[in-house]
Amino acid sequence: MNTLQSTSLINFNSLFFLSDIEVGKHFYLELNGITFHGQVLVVSSIVVLIVFIFSFLGTSNKNIIPNGWQNFMESVVEFIKDIAVNQLGESAYRPWLPFIGTIFLFVFGCNWAGAVIPWKLIKLSEGEFAAPTNDINTTVALALLTSFTYFYAGFSTKGFGYFKRYIEPTPILLPINILEDFTKPLSLSFRLFGNVLADELTVSVLTVLVPLFIPLPVMLLGVFASSVQALIFSTLAGAYIAESVEGH
Numbered sequence: 718m719n720t721l722q723s724t725s726l727i728n729f730n731s732l733f734f735l736s737d738i739e740v741g742k743h744f745y746l747e748l749n750g751i752t753f754h755g756q757v758l759v760v761s762s763i764v765v766l767i768v769f770i771f772s773f774l775g776t777s778n779k780n781i782i783p784n785g786w787q788n789f790m791e792s793v794v795e796f797i798k799d800i801a802v803n804q805l806g807e808s809a810y811r812p813w814l815p816f817i818g819t820i821f822l823f824v825f826g827c828n829w830a831g832a833v834i835p836w837k838l839i840k841l842s843e844g845e846f847a848a849p850t851n852d853i854n855t856t857v858a859l860a861l862l863t864s865f866t867y868f869y870a871g872f873s874t875k876g877f878g879y880f881k882r883y884i885e886p887t888p889i890l891l892p893i894n895i896l897e898d899f900t901k902p903l904s905l906s907f908r909l910f911g912n913v914l915a916d917e918l919t920v921s922v923l924t925v926l927v928p929l930f931i932p933l934p935v936m937l938l939g940v941f942a943s944s945v946q947a948l949i950f951s952t953l954a955g956a957y958i959a960e961s962v963e964g965h
């Protein structure tokens with residue numbers, strides 16, 4: 718009977734703590750009467766600063782035979798170049814390499830900032846620090862930026878002829894082709910947001926239930942998934958741009 722009572726008490730306590738788990742809580746910053754999501758602004762700034770530092774270290778002392786930070790950054794650039802070339806081809810990738818690279822590094826940095834850095838150890842009066850990509854506003858902004866870019870890519874290469882794609886191969890497909898331009902940013906934004914949020918929620922629940930060893934493999938899986946999401950987002954951005962400039 719005592720064992721049963723103890724088990725019931727443990728289960729009750731676990732459920733009590735689980736009910737207190739919250740992911741994606743915001744704290745807000747007020748600047749000149751404008752309210753910002755503070756955790757997005759702060760953590761995004763940290764990510765941009767880290768990327769800038771790595772870039773500076775990799776380019777400040779360039780050698781013909783790369784070593785150290787230069788070797789690391791050249792490997793990163795080659796990886797991003799492969800993404801762009803695979804989607805756009807050797808002849809068309811170069812103008813869009815900076816955009817695809819920026820998207821990849823920013824999403825990768827934001828995802829890793831949420832998966833690796835123990836932000837919950839920093840106590841705030843309201844909200845918490847977390848990955849900027851667990852905020853739907855961030856992922857929607859990235860998706861809209863991607864949409865504007867592939868619109869610009871198509872219009873800059875084909876002019877008004879770009880809009881012929883909406884009535885090809887038949888004008889009957891016009892509504893579907895227009896709808897596609899809305900579903901692309903929706904799928905980009907919710908895929909990234911959902912995966913990052915689900916990973917943080919899973920780790921939070923397991924940390925409460927089994928606080929010692931079980932969460933570690935899940936955290937490592939979260940780091941891997943964060944990298945994959947950055948790869949998927951940048952690859953799709955390249956694919957959409959390639960679709961816009963196709964046939965030019």
